[in-house]
Amino acid sequence: MDPSDQKIFTVIDYVIFAVLLAASMGIGLYYALSGGRQRTTQEFLMADRSMGCLPVSLSLIASFQSAVAIIGVPAEIYTHGTQYWFIGCAYILGLLIPAHIFIPVFYRLRVSSAYQYLELRFSKAVRICGTLTFIFQMVIYMGVCVYTPAFALNAVTGFELWGTVLATGLVCTLYTTLGGLKAVIWTDVFQTVVMFAGQLAVIVVGVQKTGGVADVWRKVWEGNRISGLDLNPDPTERHTFWTLGVGGVFLMLSLYGVNQAQVQRYLSSRTEKEAVRSCYMVFPSLQLALALSCVMGLVMFARYCGEDHSDKLASSSRDAMVIYFVMDMLHGLPGLPGLFIACLFSAALSTISSAFNSLATVTMEDLIKPQYPAMTEARATLLSKVLAMSYGLLCLAMAYLTHLMGDSVLQVALKIFGMVGGPILGLFCLGMFFPWANSIGALVGLCVGLVVAFWLGIGSILTRSTRPLPLECSANVTIAIQTAFNNITLSQPSGLKRFYSLSYMWYSGFNCTTVILIGLIISFLTGPTKEEDVMPGTLYPLLGKLFCFLPEHLKKKLCCVTPLGQTLAAPQRQPSQHKEGNGLAFPQEDRSSLEERESFLPETLVEYETAV
Numbered sequence: 001m002d003p004s005d006q007k008i009f010t011v012i013d014y015v016i017f018a019v020l021l022a023a024s025m026g027i028g029l030y031y032a033l034s035g036g037r038q039r040t041t042q043e044f045l046m047a048d049r050s051m052g053c054l055p056v057s058l059s060l061i062a063s064f065q066s067a068v069a070i071i072g073v074p075a076e077i078y079t080h081g082t083q084y085w086f087i088g089c090a091y092i093l094g095l096l097i098p099a100h101i102f103i104p105v106f107y108r109l110r111v112s113s114a115y116q117y118l119e120l121r122f123s124k125a126v127r128i129c130g131t132l133t134f135i136f137q138m139v140i141y142m143g144v145c146v147y148t149p150a151f152a153l154n155a156v157t158g159f160e161l162w163g164t165v166l167a168t169g170l171v172c173t174l175y176t177t178l179g180g181l182k183a184v185i186w187t188d189v190f191q192t193v194v195m196f197a198g199q200l201a202v203i204v205v206g207v208q209k210t211g212g213v214a215d216v217w218r219k220v221w222e223g224n225r226i227s228g229l230d231l232n233p234d235p236t237e238r239h240t241f242w243t244l245g246v247g248g249v250f251l252m253l254s255l256y257g258v259n260q261a262q263v264q265r266y267l268s269s270r271t272e273k274e275a276v277r278s279c280y281m282v283f284p285s286l287q288l289a290l291a292l293s294c295v296m297g298l299v300m301f302a303r304y305c306g307e308d309h310s311d312k313l314a315s316s317s318r319d320a321m322v323i324y325f326v327m328d329m330l331h332g333l334p335g336l337p338g339l340f341i342a343c344l345f346s347a348a349l350s351t352i353s354s355a356f357n358s359l360a361t362v363t364m365e366d367l368i369k370p371q372y373p374a375m376t377e378a379r380a381t382l383l384s385k386v387l388a389m390s391y392g393l394l395c396l397a398m399a400y401l402t403h404l405m406g407d408s409v410l411q412v413a414l415k416i417f418g419m420v421g422g423p424i425l426g427l428f429c430l431g432m433f434f435p436w437a438n439s440i441g442a443l444v445g446l447c448v449g450l451v452v453a454f455w456l457g458i459g460s461i462l463t464r465s466t467r468p469l470p471l472e473c474s475a476n477v478t479i480a481i482q483t484a485f486n487n488i489t490l491s492q493p494s495g496l497k498r499f500y501s502l503s504y505m506w507y508s509g510f511n512c513t514t515v516i517l518i519g520l521i522i523s524f525l526t527g528p529t530k531e532e533d534v535m536p537g538t539l540y541p542l543l544g545k546l547f548c549f550l551p552e553h554l555k556k557k558l559c560c561v562t563p564l565g566q567t568l569a570a571p572q573r574q575p576s577q578h579k580e581g582n583g584l585a586f587p588q589e590d591r592s593s594l595e596e597r598e599s600f601l602p603e604t605l606v607e608y609e610t611a612v
């Protein structure tokens with residue numbers, strides 16, 4: 001049977017897929033009707049700060065593990081070999097640093113949005129710019145997430161592509177809007193399990209049909225798909241140990257350290273310790289997710305040994321070929337195609353719901369509440385729901401954009417993380433690690449960082465070797481732009497071309513560094529902030545720890561940051577003393593709940609210290 005045959009999807013498969021959607025809706029309804037019934041923003045957006053570490057950790061991996069990774073990683077391994085697997089090395093520092101630097105700072109400040117930190121450390125303007133950048137990042141990323149599984153389902157069942165996009169968006173919007181963060185986290189748990197099950201099914205059946213583990217291994221070995229450690233230091237090399245293992249750390253930091261979707265989960269934990277533990281628990285699950293998708297790529301290679309099957313598909317992309325492979329393996333096994341489609345949609349839904357909820361949170365906490373401090377709780381909650389809904393509709397529009405890009409979905413997603421997430425990471429690092437940074441420096445740094453990021457990103461798209469785009473109309477436009485662009489760049493020194501060919505895995509690190517450097521230069525030009533003027537608890541003595549070998553007086557001069565513990569525990573250092581210093585009036589302006597205000601009292605801070 002030809003796998004593109006529509007009959008591959010039997011009644012059982014439809015039932016399995018429907019159960020996934022129904023269960024997700026059910027969880028949403030359950031949290032809409034139980035507990036506090038989502039009547040406060042504390043519950044809707046923060047899950048009452050009552051979550052345990054197991055659901056939080058599963059929800060943390062679900063946030064950025066979407067159908068993009070499930071389809072994109074096997075396609076990458078199939079085409080280029082196992083080099084990408086070395087990104088697993090980046091998970092070590094990429095999770096240890098958030099657990100021990102970012103989580104303590106955010107948790108002890110009791111913020112409800114990561115961007116609130118930016119106001120505490122810098123100013124309101126920096127907070128708003130950070131928030132807008134984040135919204136931009138998540139909205140375009142959501143486009144890729146919604147598009148990918150719909151594209152897969154279309155390839156397998158011939159389901160109307162845009163109908164599926166619409167249905168996904170609606171189901172997700174509904175349970176997110178009904179059940180709030182509790183529903184989002186518990187559906188994530190359920191969906192993560194379905195995701196692993198679907199991948200495992202494909203691998204087990206695939207290995208069996210290709211002739212067993214030994215045969216698969218022989219074929220991938222002979223086909224040169226097992227890559228050794230590539231230590232080539234060239235930063236333009238797409239995937240090497242350095243781009244993946246070191247550049248990947250910055251990517252992980254921008255996702256697991258400062259991205260609101262994750263920060264919100266850390267903050268919804270019962271205690272700081274639980275938050276740190278859940279971050280640790282992400283490590284094995286993320287390695288498992290990576291291993292499953294890499295092995296799937298290898299089995300796929302063993303099956304086809306590099307043959308091109310694009311003639312049997314509507315699309316020539318490797319991403320489409322992964323779907324072809326899965327259906328080739330699973331047809332004739334009723335239930336399994338349905339399980340795999342459920343796996344793709346689980347991965348996508350869990351990501352989109354996190355994005356909706358985090359977008360609703362930042363819009364509410366960072367853009368609306370500060371403007372309308374007198375808004376009633378009922379109003380605010382209703383508005384949060386309307387916001388979650390509107391972002392849902394916006395992401396449908398973004399799906400169309402991905403449709404036009406025609407790049408590999410994995411590369412598109414990782415580029416978005418690097419181009420927009422990198423500068424945001426830089427902004428937070430500038431604030432936490434460099435006491436001298438001031439608000440003007442942060443603003444200019446962020447803007448320059450974004451401009452350079454887009455210059456680099458767009459430059460790389462326009463100068464890469466021409467690839468056919470899926471739509472003729474857009475291809476014409478692109479070719480026209482490209483010719484114009486080549487005319488310009490040809491007369492430029494080859495240095496610029498080299499700049500454009502920087503590996504996309506370095507985007508996060510490079511853009512983060514730009515923001516820090518520009519931010520520091522501008523801060524020193526406009527008058528660096530003194531440490532005493534910075535709100536206590538917003539700094540982390542990174543430089544002091546890095547230069548711990550220096551004598552005490554030199555260290556003080558160079559790093560001028562009191563260690564985190566001392567800053568937080570010192571009773572004489574109250575935030576109120578520092579208000580004029582950086583124009584902050586956090587507790588009043590933010591209309592935060594009483595307990596949040598109390599957390600700024602020194603006794604509470606001492607308590608936190610001793611608890612850890």
Ligand SMILES: CC(C)(CO)[C@@H](O)C(=O)NCCC(=O)O
Pocket residue numbers: 064065066067068069070087145255286290351410413414
């Ligand atoms: C975020 C990483 C890099 C962590 O391994 C991985 O999950 C990934 O490649 N994600 C791609 C984006 C996505 O799956 O939506």
Ligand code: NA
Pocket residue numbers: 061062063064065066067346347348349350351352
């Ligand atoms: Na996901």
